[in-house]
Amino acid sequence: MDGLDYLFKPESVAIIGASREPRKFGHVILSNFVKRFRGKVYPINPNAKELMNLKSYSSVLDVPDEIDFAVIVIPAEYVENALLECGKKGVKAVVIIPGGFSEVGENEREERLTEIARKYGMRLIGPNCIGIFDTYSHVDTMFSPMYKQDRPFKGRISFISQSGAYGTAIMDKAAAENMGISKFISIGNRADVDEIEMIKYLGNDKNTGVIVLYLEGTKNGRELFNALREVSVKKPIVAMKGGKTFEGSRATLSHTASLAGPSEIFKGMFRQSGVLLAENSEELFDFARALAYLNLPRGDRIQIVTNAGGFGVISADEIVENKLSMAKLSKNTIDRIRKILPSYAVVGNPIDLVGDADSHRYEKVLRYVMKDKGVDAVFVVMLLQLSALESDVVDVLISISSEFEDKPLVVCTTGGEFTQVHTRMMEKVSIPTYPTPERGIRAMKALIDYSRYRGMIRD
């Protein structure tokens, strides 16, 4: 195993600062590992003999077995000594949670951590971070209580974030919305491992299909550019830059001790290295889901199929405004579809199945649409409030998606509880589902842009 592997798949873990008090970070983190992690767990706390039915040690040096990975969750002034002990113990990788380092001007204190890590050959995440979450190995240093923050299930999206709390909120949201996650890495002050090394690592990670990046700045633009360019030909990277403006940039300084770079430089770098630029924080994961769930389309010609005229109109507007193409069905396809639709349905682009469409109507029409050579991808609007549409439309979408997997299918539905239950169902089976036509079409654009970057589409 490489050094960074020990962050994500250690066989033994020490929690330095483990606690019995429910609100303490050291309690939550210990509890995360006790509940789900399969390897050995060693609580470190000089004032406890036992924590959660595990023997507690005063120091990692007292633990009789090897320790691959340690989480340090004690006040800043004690971190250096704890890290030194980790080094002596032969710990391979460490996450340092607390703040109180370069982000508040304590640069020397942070440099000493770097030195210790380098001296002992330990890899270090942090300080001033939330650390690591991995749905495959159940490494989980997120310190929000589980009852306040759910954990998502396994998936192919990995998120590198310079903001820890933002990442935590996204993991929570991902859990509620059935968005599968592979890894979340809160990189904090980057005393050792930085975003560049992490991007390269995820580029080779078989559990990662899409890399999402929230970045406020970098210490090495040239190397970041090289890493992005190297990885983006293997898998898609979606990125957002925080600190785009002078005011936002100033705020990043106290946040993660990084002076945000000029926005235009980052935009240029992203564009030239094949990175998909998210305009806002919602788009980051709107794009990531489409890229994680779907195959790349061979063209940009989108057919709209809808049971709601207004959403068909808005979808058509959005396709054109995003410079994608409206698919043109062949005469043959149109004739066949006309035969199975009521006379008042409209067959063109959009195809308006009208309000009384049931799942059979969707199925028959989608099958003809998918077979048409003029169609590269399909945008399905289905408003579930309409009385003829039943839950079995989800079966239809699953079977059509898998039968025609080279023509990506994206869904738009909006509404209350009944709709949200179905949205979660579809996310669970990797059908990307969006609450508005605009967000759905923008996600299709990201998919098409990446397909073009990878040479799958030739104009």
Added chain:
Amino acid sequence: MDGLDYLFKPESVAIIGASREPRKFGHVILSNFVKRFRGKVYPINPNAKELMNLKSYSSVLDVPDEIDFAVIVIPAEYVENALLECGKKGVKAVVIIPGGFSEVGENEREERLTEIARKYGMRLIGPNCIGIFDTYSHVDTMFSPMYKQDRPFKGRISFISQSGAYGTAIMDKAAAENMGISKFISIGNRADVDEIEMIKYLGNDKNTGVIVLYLEGTKNGRELFNALREVSVKKPIVAMKGGKTFEGSRATLSHTASLAGPSEIFKGMFRQSGVLLAENSEELFDFARALAYLNLPRGDRIQIVTNAGGFGVISADEIVENKLSMAKLSKNTIDRIRKILPSYAVVGNPIDLVGDADSHRYEKVLRYVMKDKGVDAVFVVMLLQLSALESDVVDVLISISSEFEDKPLVVCTTGGEFTQVHTRMMEKVSIPTYPTPERGIRAMKALIDYSRYRGMIRD
């Protein structure tokens, strides 16, 4: 009462096409009225003697009492006769649900409806529409079954939509998210009442605080402009144009028989008449909520208060990119806030309360911020995953919002179930809450733009 009043507050209602089959629109609509409407309800169906324990009649002409309002929900070919009977009966207002008129080229059939309505002095909504929903009177002609589509509670937002299904989906979403609604009007083919008359009507409606408009086209641009200008000095109007592009525009023709007007003309009209233009369908109601819940600010200087650094950075970016101002706290305020925050918290704009902020810290800081003369509005980011923050922060926001009601307070929070429960709580007490900084700040911009239009802000 004016003619249109009978659409929204009739004392007696006939459902022409009432049915006992659960999936039939005539069943759902009858059931809506039986369950919630306080006036008299008359099912009209020649094949039934009784429906839902009410005596059923063959025709409105057989009903012994007066009828204010009728819903016609029978196939297109029978509508003319039913409407004629309504005229003879002296019905004041009618909603015609079915399609099969000008949107499929049956223009003469539709013109005959207009003639009958004019002859008998009846006001007509439709045909080819979903009709009317009013949370105050419980007039409800929406025909999605209640178990698939919730109904929102009373509020100040009224929605005029040229797309019926879109409106239905929004009502459902509003119910799930605790967004209060006054009225929803699906105007359909506009054989009689059009958007212009409806805008004027809502302009004088005391239950309507904000008018939301989804429009694909108009038959009379000049009058629409005059109506918008007349009403927008009384209450805010938020609008979105469907059919912005040639392709989208073509789709509107078969949708509601209206050729969408050129997008630029509409944009210019909206801008000149003080209408707030929503860039996408999410913004329509993002803006409407802020405008419905909050007082107008006296300036554009926004202070950010956050427990998550990254979201503080993104918020600052968004304020600047939307050409709003970052508030600058007085030295006095800064000194006071410094005293109550831990040393590692950052006091500027944003104020980063840092991850261990509890509701007391929010309360104390918000109180000082609200009192500062350099602050016009406050953007509060609170990530509820963080362990120190409890539900009582909702109490804090309620009390601060009401104590300083002239300085609008907008909230941003994102996450899973725990967060969503709290989002609904805040919406219920009229604190507009958004899942991303970008959407929250854009809503504040709408509020500020409208305040400027009304002359409350002088630059």
